[in-house]
Amino acid sequence: MNVSDIDAANLRATADIDPAAEGRAAALHPQFRSRWSPRALSGAGLTEHEVLTLLEAARWAPSCFNEQPWRFVYALRDTPEWPGLLETLVEGNRQWADRAGALIAVASRTTFERNGQPAPTHAFDAGAAWMSLALQAHHQGLVAHGMRGFDVEAASRALGLGEGYALWAIIAVGRPGSRDALPAPLRERETPSPRKPLPAIAFRGSFTGLS
Numbered sequence: 001m002n003v004s005d006i007d008a009a010n011l012r013a014t015a016d017i018d019p020a021a022e023g024r025a026a027a028l029h030p031q032f033r034s035r036w037s038p039r040a041l042s043g044a045g046l047t048e049h050e051v052l053t054l055l056e057a058a059r060w061a062p063s064c065f066n067e068q069p070w071r072f073v074y075a076l077r078d079t080p081e082w083p084g085l086l087e088t089l090v091e092g093n094r095q096w097a098d099r100a101g102a103l104i105a106v107a108s109r110t111t112f113e114r115n116g117q118p119a120p121t122h123a124f125d126a127g128a129a130w131m132s133l134a135l136q137a138h139h140q141g142l143v144a145h146g147m148r149g150f151d152v153e154a155a156s157r158a159l160g161l162g163e164g165y166a167l168w169a170i171i172a173v174g175r176p177g178s179r180d181a182l183p184a185p186l187r188e189r190e191t192p193s194p195r196k197p198l199p200a201i202a203f204r205g206s207f208t209g210l211s
């Protein structure tokens with residue numbers, strides 16, 4: 001199934017709960033519905049210029065007090081930093097992410113630079129930056145697949161990330177590869193994911209969600 005099949009199936013499945021969803025979905029910029037997180041990567045390297053272009057997009061994200069608390073540490077394939085970061089991934093991620101062209105760690109500073117006080121939205125801000133990165137990667141024809149499946153302490157050590165920074169995710173970025181090259185269980189899962197219908201997550205006036 002391709003992205004539009006999944007999208008159509010998703011809309012059909014929720015049509016009784018939210019019949020207007022299809023009309024709204026048609027109004028979206030195509031980037032939101034066509035981006036997804038494949039695991040099939042080609043194994044080709046990325047240039048530093050390509051990676052920095054993604055981070056250029058990330059740095060334009062909005063943030064509380066414009067503090068820009070996001071920090072990125074990246075390892076390019078076939079460089080001395082690559083194996084040390086790759087080995088912090090859980091096996092289930094390493095088995096496909098080893099064909100990425102770069103691994104980009106997303107962290108954030110936990111206190112404001114302006115006054116040293118705890119920054120309550122540093123995670124939210126870093127999340128916004130990661131999404132900009134992901135959309136820019138999609139625009140460049142690259143895969144950007146976020147991962148939390150890694151040893152946070154080992155990765156922080158490998159990255160040289162000290163006190164005062166929280167490590168959120170490692171992003172596998174690469175050129176799309178063949179689904180057939182994936183191990184069988186991952187091949188089965190190599191499809192875009194559905195989404196919850198809007199009435200399950202958006203409420204007018206007050207929160208009435210049951211879960």
Ligand SMILES: Cc1cc2nc3c(=O)[nH]c(=O)nc-3n(C[C@H](O)[C@H](O)[C@H](O)COP(=O)(O)O)c2cc1C
Pocket residue numbers: 035036037038093145146147148149150168169191192193
């Ligand atoms: C913070 C974060 C952590 C994730 N961790 C993993 C992971 O460790 N391994 C993995 O294969 N996918 C991981 N994912 C990918 C999600 O499973 C995926 O984004 C989600 O199912 C939605 O699918 P889509 O991105 O294809 O639309 C992660 C995504 C995010 C944003």
